[in-house]
Structures are given as structure tokens and as C-alpha cells.
Amino acid sequence: MVTPIDSEIKYAELPIEDINWYAVPLSDVINAGKRLEATVFASEHRHALDTIKRSVYPVKTLVGNKNSFATAYRPGICKRIFVDDKIGGIPMLTPSQITEIKPQAEKFLSCKMKSRIADWFVKKGEILLTCSGTVGKVTLVTRTLEGTCVSQNLIRITAHGHDIGFLYAFLRTQTGQALLTGNNYGAVIQHIDPGHLTGIPIPNPPDVLKKKINDLVMRSFDLRDESNELLEKASSLLVNELKLPPIDQFDASTNTNTYNVKLSNFAGRLDSSYHLPVANAIVKHLQKHSYEVTTIGDSRVSERIILPGRFKRVYVTEGRGRVFFGGKQIHELDPFNKKYLSLVHHGHRIRSQLELSENMTLITSSGTIGKVTLVPRHWERWTANQHIIRIIPANEEIAGYLSVFLATDYGHALITRFTYGSVVDEIDDNHVSQIAFPLLNDPQIQSEINSLAIEANKLRHQAYLCEQEATKVLNEEVLFHDK
Secondary structure, rough: OHHHHHHHHHOOOOOOOOOOOOOOOOHHHHHOOOOHHHHHHHHHHHHHHHHHOOOOOOOOEOOOOOOOOOOEEEEOOOOOOEEEHOOEEEEOOOOOHHOOOOOOOOOOOOHHHHOOOOEEEEOOOEEEEEOOOOOOOEEEOOOOOOOOOOOOOOOEEEOOOOOOHHHHHHHHHHHHHHHHHHOEOOOOOOOOOHHHHHOEEEEEOOOHHHHHHHHHHHHHHHHHHHHHHHHHHHHHHHHOOOEEEOOHHHHHOOOOOOOOOOHHOOOOOOOOOOOHHHHHHHHHHHHOOOOOEEEOOOOOOOEEEEEOOOOOOOOOOOOOEEEOHHHHOOOOOOOOOOEEEHHHHHHHHHHHHHEEEOOOOEOOOOOOOOEEEEEEEHHOEEEEEOOOOEEOOOOHHHHHHHHHHHHHHHHHHHHHOOOOOOOOOOOOOHHOOOOOOEEOOOOHHHHHHHHHHHHHHHHHOOOHHHHHHHHEEEEEEEEHOOO
């Protein structure tokens, strides 16, 4: 019997080459300002320019004169003063977080900086573009990000009218990305400034077509905001039902560098981080305010916990393998810089360890420990790397509730208590099976939390479909529209 994955293996795959080369006329080097970076003359960049030239529509620049699509600026640079969030710092998002659906600040600035960073707080309707390090990541400021302090290492683009969603969709396409990365500079850290955006040409289709693309993009972001609001409600219900105080109260009540541990509680662990009083305090609180505290490994909670083995990866071109991404991308709707894993070389491992399924809970297990997400429908049969643990829920009635609890600060503390490693932090599937997990006194509230999470996950899938449709319309009716 031939399975769908077996039929896909019949493709003749060609691994991606490590080295690309091409000849460049001297005149092109001179016209480009005598720049010698290969990315300026990359074949993808030249192909993108040729695509724009072939467009049936007139061309405008992204930013620049009055006839451009938008204006752009980068906030002023100042010395940052970082503080602990427990003393009332200003939460700041970093460039690496902006493509996350529901980013949570990991760095906090001193309130003394507020007058100097007034232009770091983003406004609804702005497009944010990473301009340093990983260039080209882009998002829109909607309800989720509005008023948030965002690093100055992001260019703010203010578009005109229905051009907001249209520009976002264009910058997300392969053509838009090639134009952005083809203009970056710097030998070590890649970087662009607002001035580089003046040279990016974009076709200008009729308003009716731009509005069609804009509406799809805005609908996608509305659905993301709705999903975030449902998850906020689910988390609040959980916290209220378990009568959980703010996490820093657990820290304050156990704020000590020395503590005693009974020999019977050692659990074979001699590292002090495992025995931190905060984790024990959370467990004791859960035992007091829940029907039962079990573990993730309980058959009522999970069917299977998978930690894939390490392996050498063989990547192929898009369309010839399975979508593959890593732990840094699990909070994104459509992971940025996805790769494609060879089915010929990794077919068995994909089937047994790597493949994702809807409503599976993912936990990062290496480096940054404890990032949690619920797998949406469009990730079905995609793959993720070996640094992510998969929890297959016992059933759909527990799947959403499981993810909501683990994504809380309290769940994070119970996950990270198992961390080991002197250089790179790690946890494994055995540790995850031992994580304390509360079953609520009121099964109806537990069911409501679960339903909210499942519904939020469905909204994220719909958001993905809207964005994909916007990209399809832009490619077929604007960029590659026949004359």
C-alpha cells in the first residue's frame, strides 16, 4: 500500500548547493556605487528587479518623494538602561520578536529613559521592518502591538490609504525580500537604513486591486488579535480558578540563596536549580486549589511525548520537501526563513519523530527553554527540529487546556526547573513527563479554557489562509500578471 508520504518520495531531489556564483559586468558595479558586496548583485535581487520591470503596472518607489507609497523613519539611538521587570521597567520588544503572533517582552528598560524613547512606542497602522542582523522581517502594528515599546533597530513605515496591507504583502513576497536583502550592507552585521528603501521599486496596480490585497491582510491581523484575546481570556480563567497570585509573589516569598532539601526529595538531582523553592511553592499552591495535581506524563493528559534524535539535515528546494523550522520560530504564524527537509533522506524520521499534527503542544528543549505553542492546522505534516519536544494530547478535550497552562509564567517555572547543562541549557522528554499539571475543581471551567484555546488556534489558521490568499493575489495579479 502506497501512503501519501511514499508517493512524495518519488521526487528527484537536488540538495541545495552551498556555493552560488555569477558574473557581474563592471558597469553594474559602477552603477551600484562601486559596491563589492555579493548580495547587491545576487541573482535573486536581479531577478526581482526584472520582475518589476516586466510588470504591466506603473512603478513607484517604496519611500522617497511625494509619489512614493510611504514614508519611513528609524527612531533615535540612545544608551539603554536595562532593569529587572519586578521594579517597574518598560517592557521592550526586540527585532527577533516582531513576527511572533503574541510577543512577550523579555527585556525591560528603566522608566528614567521614557522621555528619550518617546518615538520607540509604535502606532497602529505602522509597518515594522527589521534593519539590522536578520534584515527583512516585517509585521503590522495592530491591537496586539499598539503602544508597545519596540527596539530602535526597526524601521517604521507609514503607508498611504489602502497601501498598508498591500505594502506588507509585497514585502513578504520572495520578490520583496530579494529587493530588501539585495540592498543591505556591512561585512559582519547586515544592515539597512530608511534611505535604502528609496531605491525599492514596487508596481502600482489599480486601487481596487490594492484594496483587495489590503483587506485580506487586515483581516488576517484582525484574526490574530482575536485569537490573542481568546487566549488572554483563557489564561485569566485559569489564574482565577486556581487563585494564583502574580508570579513574583512566589519569588518574593522564597527569595533566598540558601535552603534545605530533604534527602527523600533529591530525585537524583544535585543541581540547586531543580530544588528552587519557587517551583515547590507553585506546586503546593496548585495542590491546595485544584482537584488534583498530576503530571504531563499521565495518560489522561498525554498520549505520547516525543524528543527527536539528532541528525544531519539535508535541505532541498521549496516544494520538494517538508517545511522545516526551529524553536526560535514556534511563536510565528508562518515561520520566517523556513527550510525544506528532504523526504528521500529523512522520510522515516519525519514519520516517526519530526512530523507535527494539529493541537499538538510544542516546548523548546534546548537553548531558550520553555517556549510553548499549540500547533495550528496549517502546520499539519510540517516538521520542526530536534530542539522541540512534542506533546501529543490524550484527546482534544485536554489539548487546549494543556497548552494554556504550560504557556503561563507558572507553567514556565515548572518546565525550567528541570533544566540541566553547563553551557547550553537542555531538558528532555522524561523531564516533561514529570512536570506538575493541575486538574481543576470545576470541570466546566477547564472545558471552557480548553475550548477558548482550540478556537484561538482555529482563528490563527484562518489568519494564515487570509495572508496566503493576499500573497497569491499579489503574485498572480500584480507581479506576474500577463501583459
